[in-house]
Amino acid sequence: MKDQIFTGEDVPDALAAAGASLGLPPDRLRYVVLDPGGAGTRDEAHPARIAVMLDAGAPRVGPAHPVLPRKEHAGDVLARLRRIVRDLAEAGALDLEAEASWEEERLRLRLLGPGRELLLADGGRALMALEHLLQRSLARDGEPRRLQVECEGFREARDAWLGARAASLAHEVLADGQPRQMEALNAYDRRIVHLAAGAIAGVRTFSVGDGTDRRVTIAVAE
DSSP states (O other), X not given: OOOEEEEESSHHHHHHHHHHHHTSOGGGOOEEEEEOOEEOTTSOEEOEEEEEOOOTTOOOOSOSSXXXXXXXXXXXXXXXXXXXXXXXXXXXXXXXXXXXXXXXXXEEEEEESTTHHHHHHHHHHHHHXXXXXXXXXXXHTTOOSEEEEEETTHHHHHHHHHHHHHHHHHHHHHHHOOOEEOXXXXXXXXXXXHHHHHTSTTEEEEEESSGGGOEXXXXXXX
């Protein structure tokens, strides 16, 4: 069983959260302090992080996942998300801001400012990569709630990019007769591709694969 990460306002608080999650007294836990917490380089408080070492045969009577952060820690998580976006914006000289909030069982991060145009380029690939990295960062710290990143204009930009790419591939298929296949897409994005390519006479589209690996193929109409 691998180590588990817990966070808190300070190390004792993180130990208390670990004990509550694992169903063990804090003084029985074997742990390593990853971050003692406190003020950062910008005088913003950040949570303490510990790694609790679990033996394969150790009893476990608590819940299977770390407990949800308490309300007094919610601000720490939101501040950290905003800080990551701010540091990214400063590194890339982007005019980009972030608004973060809790909504039921998810975290909502809204990106604002002219700098978002760079994130929306190429079908929003940079934006989706940022969302993936932020989600991985939260998961590493034991935060189980889903992160949703929103960026004004993303859906419109991605729809346009997918439609143009599908049309371009359709014309390539007509030119050499060889089928083209898109990358794996969700149901909404596949529909955009079907409509865009289907509007071009002489080609047909169909989906292959299962689940998250389902892809659209564009081929010469029979």
